[in-house]
Amino acid sequence: VLGQGKWYQLLTCCIFGNEASPTGNKRSIFPCLSGDTTTATAIKLATCTIGLQVSYLTWGVLQEKVMTHKYGEGAQAVKFKNSEFLVFMNRIAAFIVAGLYIQITRSGQWNGPFYRFSFASLSNICSSWCQYEALRFVSFPTQVLGKASKMIPVMIMGRVVSKKTYQYYEYVVALMISVGVSLFLTATGSDKHNSTETTVSGLILMIGYMGFDSFTANWQSHMFTEYKVPSMQMMFNVNCFSCLFTSVPLLISGGMTYALAFMMVHPSFATHVGIISLTSVTGQMFIFYTLAEFGPLVFTTIMVTRNMLSILLSCIIYGHVLTSQAALGVSVVFCALFLQIYAKYRIKQKKSQQATNPREQSDTA
Numbered sequence: 001v002l003g004q005g006k007w008y009q010l011l012t013c014c015i016f017g018n019e020a021s022p023t024g025n026k027r028s029i030f031p032c033l034s035g036d037t038t039t040a041t042a043i044k045l046a047t048c049t050i051g052l053q054v055s056y057l058t059w060g061v062l063q064e065k066v067m068t069h070k071y072g073e074g075a076q077a078v079k080f081k082n083s084e085f086l087v088f089m090n091r092i093a094a095f096i097v098a099g100l101y102i103q104i105t106r107s108g109q110w111n112g113p114f115y116r117f118s119f120a121s122l123s124n125i126c127s128s129w130c131q132y133e134a135l136r137f138v139s140f141p142t143q144v145l146g147k148a149s150k151m152i153p154v155m156i157m158g159r160v161v162s163k164k165t166y167q168y169y170e171y172v173v174a175l176m177i178s179v180g181v182s183l184f185l186t187a188t189g190s191d192k193h194n195s196t197e198t199t200v201s202g203l204i205l206m207i208g209y210m211g212f213d214s215f216t217a218n219w220q221s222h223m224f225t226e227y228k229v230p231s232m233q234m235m236f237n238v239n240c241f242s243c244l245f246t247s248v249p250l251l252i253s254g255g256m257t258y259a260l261a262f263m264m265v266h267p268s269f270a271t272h273v274g275i276i277s278l279t280s281v282t283g284q285m286f287i288f289y290t291l292a293e294f295g296p297l298v299f300t301t302i303m304v305t306r307n308m309l310s311i312l313l314s315c316i317i318y319g320h321v322l323t324s325q326a327a328l329g330v331s332v333v334f335c336a337l338f339l340q341i342y343a344k345y346r347i348k349q350k351k352s353q354q355a356t357n358p359r360e361q362s363d364t365a
């Protein structure tokens with residue numbers, strides 16, 4: 001009787017999960033983007049890049065505005081001082097949207113043990129915490145510069161988490177992108193006004209950020225391949241744990257009461273938070289779609305080149321001239337991306353040649 005009860009089923013699903021459906025993660029968030037041809041893959045990749053760029057560009061600008069803008073009039077104007085609340089709002093919005101999507105499309109497919117999603121949630125929260133804490137010891141531009149080399153830890157973590165092996169050219173590409181983005185960011189003045197001295201604590205927190213961040217993407221990718229988890233279920237499950245992990249400290253510290261009272265007094269703050277959460281939701285939809293379709297390395301490449309592309313775009317729009325160092329940085333990054341595409345094409349060509357050759361031999365025989 002116990003073995004057939006609803007609660008028993010729920011418990012086993014949480015611990016062991018359901019059996020993976022063979023079409024699991026093929027149920028895409030963006031059903032219009034289907035197909036495996038080169039053109040279809042290129043369209044998917046372009047959509048992921050644009051989606052991540054637009055979402056996180058708007059998100060970044062608004063988040064900075066909310067944290068630096070003073071709400072209220074004259075001498076009574078005050079700044080909002082609780083970044084943890086913004087992280088919580090982003091997670092709860094993502095949780096609600098993913099839940100509504102699953103409910104409306106009736107696509108609930110509970111693949112994989114539920115508790116295993118908590119690992120990605122915990123490491124994501126830890127990476128966010130390290131990132132915000134590091135800003136007390138290193139300047140924001142220095143942090144952005146440090147993140148430029150994030151592809152290498154993602155590759156190392158890929159070996160640890162999923163025993164993934166990378167080709168030599170992929171390490172070369174990662175190194176070239178790290179160097180190119182760093183060259184570009186230092187040339188465009190992104191590392192000027194470095195008022196905060198970089199300390200050992202800052203360095204340790206940045207290493208912590210890289211470790212947790214690379215674990216998150218690799219673990220999610222592992223869950224996608226191992227259990228065929230659909231992207232929206234990943235978003236729902238990870239954010240379910242994240243809501244729990246972020247709300248408890250907020251409630252204990254009184255941050256939740258402070259933030260809700262701030263919202264009541266300054267309705268424009270509530271509007272800003274709503275818009276940030278919305279951009280965070282679209283950002284997460286693109287994160288999980290990109291991870292499911294292309295894996296953690298491509299996802300990190302898009303995120304790493306994100307800052308450079310946005311500065312480059314503003315230079316093009318406003319007609320700013322790039323310094324020779326910045327131009328060199330952009331050239332190195334584009335050469336690396338070209339090298340990656342070319343190497344993948346050559347490998348694919350070699351594989352198809354190897355597959356067709358035996359048939360040709362048997363035909364002639």
Ligand SMILES: Nc1ncnc2c1ncn2[C@@H]1O[C@H](COP(=O)(O)OS(=O)(=O)O)[C@@H](OP(=O)(O)O)[C@H]1O
Pocket residue numbers: 056086087090124128147213216217220280284287303304306
């Ligand atoms: N894999 C994965 N899963 C879920 N969420 C993720 C993931 N990677 C990045 N993020 C969230 O995206 C926000 C921007 O992250 P980063 O600052 O690390 O991005 S960047 O690499 O510097 O561009 C940031 O959001 P906040 O935590 O709300 O600040 C990250 O938590």
